[in-house]
Amino acid sequence: MEDFPWLSVLIALPALGALLVGVLPRAGEALVKQVALGVSLLVAAGTVAMTAAFDTGGPRFQFEEKYDWIPQFGVHWALGVDGVALVLVLLSVILVPLVILASWNEADRSGGVDVPAKRSVKTYFALLLALEAMMIGVFAATDVFLFYVFFEAMLIPVYFLIGSYGGAQRSYAAVKFLLYSLFGGLLMLVAVLWLYPLSAKPVGEGGLGHGTFLFSELSTMDIDPTTAKWLFLGFFIAFAIKAPMVPVHTWLPDAAQQAPAGALVLIVGVLDKVGTYGMLRFCLELFPGASKWATPVVLGFAVLSIVYGAVLAIGQVDLKRLVAYTSISHFGFIVLGIFAMTTAAQSGAALYMVNHGFSTGALFLLVGFMIVRRRSARIGDYGGVQKVAPVLAGTFLVAGLSGLSLPGLSPFVSEFLVFTGTFARYKVPAVIATIAIVLAAIYILWMYQRTMGGPVAEGAKGMKDLSGREKLAIGPIIAIIIALGFFPQPLLNVINPSVEKTLVRVDQRDPAPEITGNVAENGARP
Template sequence: MSFPWLSLLGVLPLLGAAVLMMVKGERAKSLGMVFSLATLVLGVVIAIQYAAGERFSVQLPWIEAFGANYALGLDGISLTMVLLTVVLTPFVLLASWDTVDADDRWNAHVYFALVLVLESLSLFVFLSTDVLLFYLFFEATLIPMYFLLGGFGGARRGYAAIKFLLFGLAGGLVMLAAVIGLYVVSIRELGRPTFLLSDLAALDLDGSLSRWLFLGFFIAFALKAPMVPAHTWLPDAAEHGTPGTSTLMVGILDKIGTFGMIRFCLELFPEASRWASPVIVVLALISIIYGALAAVGQKDIMRLIAFTSISHFGFIVLGIFAFTSVSMTGATFYMFNHAFSTAVLFLVAGFLVQRRGTQDLRAFGGVQKVAPVLAGLFLMGGLSSLALPGFSSFVSEFMVIAGSYARMPLVAGLSTVAMVLSALYILLTYQRTMTGPVTPQIARTFAADGSSDLNGREKWAIAPLLIIILAFGVFPKPMLDIIEPAVQTTMQQVDMADPATPIAKGSN
């Protein structure tokens, strides 16, 4: 039996969470960082081995009466999600080192433990190749996020946590009906129950039943992503959660939705995916433009960042359901890049809010004069969010639009409106908060000698994320080489070929 690399990767942060519940104070934080960094190292080791040609999988009987297996596997798409999870987590913990201490209801060790639990469950979601196993971990991720939202954050954190939970449970209930439907279909088609993704993907599912099952999965993933009109829980959660919680929610948890669309909707229900794609593409376009327009009008900085993410998720869904190898590769890379650019925005905005004591954009002005490092890092995160050339987000957004144009030029053209709007809301936000004369409130908040600028720990929490963004903006090939073979496999499963256009030919 080979070494259980994937199982160890998922269990390691869960083990860390158990250890943290037995210690408190600074020691608990340090141990939390140790376990998150160990998981990061293990994830990088697995990625290096994968790039060298090693393939990882495990399949053990679990509930034989149901045909369920403990089955984990790794391909280029799931590896991309694993990497963003293991990289993002330790920097969120580092950025949250002091912010959770101010909460009078929960101890910091509980926050760190919940983050590690969320990391563990998310890793198992991305690695699961058994539908029932995936469903259980998919639902389980609601638990740590509910407590992270409800236990830490603003005055209405309880409301935000309940709203998040209700939306998540509603999506899970719909998916459960579809999972049961797959169980029945497997018995009918194979003469035995199975939840293995490989077995179910080999079935020739079409007709009305396939479409109903597809909708069960897609609705759950659209609620998780989220897409308009099922998006309303995200701005509330971002507004009332801590910056670290919001980063994990948008950077990792919501990616489960778009990952699930590729892994389960497209691969299990190719005919239904093609059937539903026109409506889904329209919803994606609405999300792109609506999210950007809503961001322009926000007065709360955390809600603004949340609405920008709704727009970005629209681009990801558009890339998936445009059914070209360029757009789908771009969508997968977009998930990776969005996690880091949004993390920079949320975390730096959190540092700013922590100092000023309010999230109202109108309460700021002239910050760059008293905290130039903070202002500069916020600008870098904003430029990445608006997909400026030189940042990794530009590569993925260009690929989504170019790949989509090859099949649906009108939709791709309309989606570029959001690029103009993104420049508007990012630059206006920077102008209102960072430039101009220093307001009396900001002058009192920040020391004149700059001592209230970012400290060393805060810089270390942000700098590596920006390095990743810039490195893959200049040289994205390593990530694209990992993603492209898995995308080609998915394209074959959906039975779609690239349109015969110069864009598609040149990309191949």
């Protein structure tokens, strides 16, 4: 089993599933949904089997594959996962079948608003499977050029999911998403291509051989500091747009407002993590000196994202936009942890990526269920839902409390690690970031009170509670949020070795603990 091409198979399965769904007759919508769900469950089962074989004490990258793809330019089909990549692949494959279940009857309703879908139901599910293949590929790629291919290819299904199945302004939101992403991708492409001649080794007298895009070789290069700074910026800006960070965040609220809820779970829950994953994997390890040079500015933008996203979330009147702005705040926490460059902060940031995916995924699914029932995303159109749909209100409360990092729910652990790890090295950014804790309580509890509490709104009367299918879609996410809130250690055991390797590459060690004056003067007491 050691030589089994796990990752190639896991990429191929949903890609072939998308093709199969695409050729099924349009009239057989039930079959389309069943095939899509079956393929996604098969991919999830395969990923769980692969995860069981992952050795936390073994080599950093495991399940590695390397085949020549474009040998003239040193491009390889090179795959492998370390602990951080593995948990993000797991996040992806767990969410996809749940999204398919949640979207079972809503794929033709344009996100719950009365706008006809431009394309068929089978195209929607084919796009979801194609997106799953690309999500696995982007986290598993260990060739930088291959990573870029997956990074850009993801834009295609997302563009069509928003533009074909979104709300009234879906075309505007889809084009805005595409333009922002293409701009960042162009900068990244320049930086990727620049790496090739830098990696070429001398051959003969004055000649250069072929370069490479393999991460294992690029991460050991010593690049001229000025060049490294330009390359860092090319990668970082692309990842900051994808994350997204303030001030290149404005595509997300528009996309969130227009996209169908199921697709939105994958866009915010998984795709945006490619930005923060890229910072941790490529910015820090390919350009360690430039990363330390840029850290003060990056931390400033991270804190700005944390506070700005939380403040704007409070003032939103649209449920989807509110959750989108909370995500901007959460991504600021992740970036803060990455660039604090301590073991606790980076482990917390990597864990935060997973926890945020489940927490925000739950919120968007539940918001989607509400919109389908009420045909509106406006907060003011709800009220008293807990009296007519108690299960919906209860799960919404748990998902919302996870969004404010309540102790006992999974985001608390990751946020606590980010705070403690950041405070050990950068006290001022950590202290400012704590403002978001208060703001999170305001926007989450106020949202819950306005939608679920109080007298039953006229439009909410007769609202149905969650169906069996909807409970099956949201139940596992709620269970994971609670389980990881009490027992996150299995994921941390997988993540920590990779984080330690990253810190070695950037030549950073955890700060020594501070000793109080009395202890320093009097010595430790027995």
